[in-house]
Amino acid sequence: GAGVSQTPSNKVTEKGKYVELRCDPISGHTALYWYRQSLGQGPEFLIYFQGTGAADDSGLPNDRFFAVRPEGSVSTLKIQRTERGDSAVYLCASRGGSSYNEQFFGPGTRLTVL
């Protein structure tokens, strides 16, 4: 497909469990973003990759959250010891070229922590 894809679309887990969320960006896009969106709020910036490296991870809320992009394409957001407050929609976006270019968003992963 030509767009950004995210898997799974829905994830239900229990408090304390570990989860991984995957993002497949548009082919050739060097920049990749992760956001968290809670109900009634805008996307909250988590981390931004330029290639394989994290250019800015200042939005990660604590050390339970970690993201990787080992080959500069697919990225995985990892959450350890999940808490009920982690429940949200996790969005991924990719961008080609400069920061002035638009980001293309995936459909998101809805994470529910019971």
Add this chain to the structure above:
Amino acid sequence: AQKVTQAQTEISVVEKEDVTLDCVYETRDTTYYLFWYKQPPSGELVFLIRRNSFDEQNEISGRYSWNFQKSTSSFNFTITASQVVDSAVYFCALIDSAGKSTFGDGTTLTVKP
């Protein structure tokens, strides 16, 4: 720190009315980029318009127009002759020169037939 404020939480209009969505931002950067995105009920954010901090020229693109004023740190977005399909949540976003993004909390627009 960057901040984007969308003071209008919800707006309701009747089809064919014009509607303006407000956005005020804060940044210390001199180079930055401003965007409007639309999030329809299906959930996926879609890019609408953009402007860089050095270009205050206002433009019209179809039914969309935007008014960027650095003096008031505002980037307002207008839909002319609104349609029911315009019903969605609209987000204003600021991207700094390093690529970090800050979104507002959105304005929910309802266009009634």
